[in-house]
Amino acid sequence: MPDEGRMEIVIVGLGASGLYASRSALNTNRNCHVTIVEKRDFDQFSPCGLPFVIEGIVPDFDHLKHSVPEVKGKLTKLLSHEVVGIDPASRTLDVKDLSSGESKVLAYDALILSNGSIPVNLPIPGAKEFLGRGVHFCSDIDDSSGILRAALASSRKKAVVVGGGAIGLEVAVALRERGLDVVITKRTPPPFPRNLDPEMGKLITDHLIELGIDVRFGQGIDAVNGADSVESVVIQGETIPCDMVVMAVGTRPNTRLAELAGCDVTREGVVVDNRMETSVKGIFATGDVVRTYSRIDRTPATMQLATSAFRQGMVAGTNAAGGNAEYKGVLNTFLTKIGKFEIASTGYTLEQATSLGYQAKAVSTKKEIKPHYMPDNSDVHLRVVADERDGRVLGLQAIGEQGAGWRVNLFALAIQAGMTLHDLMDSELSYNPPVSQMYDPIYQLVEIALKRLRLEPKAPAEVFLPSVKEA
Ligand SMILES: Cc1cc2nc3c(=O)[nH]c(=O)nc-3n(C[C@H](O)[C@H](O)[C@H](O)COP(=O)(O)OP(=O)(O)OC[C@H]3O[C@@H](n4cnc5c(N)ncnc54)[C@H](O)[C@@H]3O)c2cc1C
Numbered sequence: 001m002p003d004e005g006r007m008e009i010v011i012v013g014l015g016a017s018g019l020y021a022s023r024s025a026l027n028t029n030r031n032c033h034v035t036i037v038e039k040r041d042f043d044q045f046s047p048c049g050l051p052f053v054i055e056g057i058v059p060d061f062d063h064l065k066h067s068v069p070e071v072k073g074k075l076t077k078l079l080s081h082e083v084v085g086i087d088p089a090s091r092t093l094d095v096k097d098l099s100s101g102e103s104k105v106l107a108y109d110a111l112i113l114s115n116g117s118i119p120v121n122l123p124i125p126g127a128k129e130f131l132g133r134g135v136h137f138c139s140d141i142d143d144s145s146g147i148l149r150a151a152l153a154s155s156r157k158k159a160v161v162v163g164g165g166a167i168g169l170e171v172a173v174a175l176r177e178r179g180l181d182v183v184i185t186k187r188t189p190p191p192f193p194r195n196l197d198p199e200m201g202k203l204i205t206d207h208l209i210e211l212g213i214d215v216r217f218g219q220g221i222d223a224v225n226g227a228d229s230v231e232s233v234v235i236q237g238e239t240i241p242c243d244m245v246v247m248a249v250g251t252r253p254n255t256r257l258a259e260l261a262g263c264d265v266t267r268e269g270v271v272v273d274n275r276m277e278t279s280v281k282g283i284f285a286t287g288d289v290v291r292t293y294s295r296i297d298r299t300p301a302t303m304q305l306a307t308s309a310f311r312q313g314m315v316a317g318t319n320a321a322g323g324n325a326e327y328k329g330v331l332n333t334f335l336t337k338i339g340k341f342e343i344a345s346t347g348y349t350l351e352q353a354t355s356l357g358y359q360a361k362a363v364s365t366k367k368e369i370k371p372h373y374m375p376d377n378s379d380v381h382l383r384v385v386a387d388e389r390d391g392r393v394l395g396l397q398a399i400g401e402q403g404a405g406w407r408v409n410l411f412a413l414a415i416q417a418g419m420t421l422h423d424l425m426d427s428e429l430s431y432n433p434p435v436s437q438m439y440d441p442i443y444q445l446v447e448i449a450l451k452r453l454r455l456e457p458k459a460p461a462e463v464f465l466p467s468v469k470e471a
Contacts, residue, residue: 017287024317126224134230163248295329347395
């Protein structure tokens with residue numbers, strides 16, 4: 001039983017959201033004790049770094065690990081422990097010690113489910129049978145080590161990557177850098193469908209081809225074949241010999257514990273309110289496991305990125321400990337580096353905005369990021385999505401060798417502030433020739449968008465002259 005007078009908070013999962021939930025809970029309430037239950041046998045690690053170990057940029061997987069120190073009387077970690085059951089009526093958890101096999105019961109006053117997501121496999125012949133024997137996920141250190149080992153030992157030196165999101169493309173580039181022939185395939189044509197409209201996706205497809213990757217977007221894999229291990233795949237009727245397949249077709253929220261607890265759950269995740277609390281009082285959920293809502297208009301949304309996970313963790317930790325914090329929703333702000341390109345986006349694509357009923361228009365442009373006289377200049381491709389009724393900004397997509405990420409971050413702030421194209425045109429940005437343009441590509445894009453959307457310039461609300469004080 002919990003100590004008399006001391007609040008017991010239990011967090012399931014030591015990922016980004018669980019860690020930040022624990023920090024916020026301890027900062028909010030000096031009289032609480034946090035227990036983190038984690039089934040892994042080691043502390044925290046950064047999944048986002050996995051492709052860069054495979055590529056060889058980061059020397060080994062241990063570099064991705066970092067330890068979270070216990071604090072006596074405040075923070076206890078139970079590593080190699082798995083939560084297997086929840087009884088919300090008695091506010092207890094059934095926990096299995098994975099090293100000894102023993103079972104124990106943990107009591108809680110507030111519970112935070114931060115137990116992440118599970119990689120999805122395709123329902124095609126051979127995909128399940130060859131898992132671990134040539135078919136790999138890239139979700140944790142174990143499976144990513146398998147990819148690296150297979151790449152280094154590959155006799156055919158040929159890999160097939162399935163998926164057109166950030167993980168698939170990052171791994172495809174990593175394997176190419178390791179000297180393998182790489183085929184990348186997905187059933188639908190454009191890459192990053194959640195983040196980019198097809199015309200921006202086309203730039204990425206072209207760049208992958210430039211990198212020597214065999215791009216088969218729009219074809220899709222039909223089967224994985226082999227005897228003891230993978231020997232080939234079938235893509236649109238063509239048999240392609242290979243000895244490794246990386247499945248990067250997405251993840252699904254790990255909702256089993258929430259279901260056991262009787263929380264409302266959808267296919268997209270555990271339903272939470274703006275305090276990150278589930279439908280069961282005293283049980284919060286955060287990170288990849290939840291379905292939240294858009295920051296733009298509160299329509300249901302999921303994000304499954306570290307950036308939303310840690311922020312949701314902060315909100316849940318604060319509220320679980322008796323504080324009062326609000327989660328404002330996701331913008332889907334996203335960044336990846338594929339080959340030479342930063343690829344970034346925030347808010348809605350044109351397709352998403354239109355399907356939600358906005359009178360959305362998209363305007364694209366390509367501009368040099370520095371003045372023409374500067375060396376090491378390059379282009380940034382920008383695409384803004386805005387509502388033609390009032391010019392409200394709904395999204396930005398950016399691709400470039402430099403400067404795509406910060407421009408998207410700036411638009412993320414603009415969108416969350418409800419700014420219009422006019423507001424952006426009026427904004428003051430920094431400028432110095434080695435870094436940017438005086439009339440930045442952002443202004444150039446917004447100017448074109450204002451014209452295309454036929455939005456009149458705004459007259460000043462009032463005319464005033466600042467008073468001049470005599471010294
Ligand atoms: C290869 C890769 C690259 C990525 N790159 C980026 C990126 O560049 N930028 C970005 O923002 N995001 C990126 N992400 C996504 C990001 O890593 C996740 O969104 C984030 O880790 C989610 O955090 P989380 O705390 O919800 O879940 P996780 O970090 O998955 O943590 C969940 C934890 O719960 C534990 N657990 C599960 N069930 C139980 C149980 N029953 N009992 C005890 N413990 C349990 C798991 O072992 C796990 O440690 C990437 C992900 C991957 C895999």
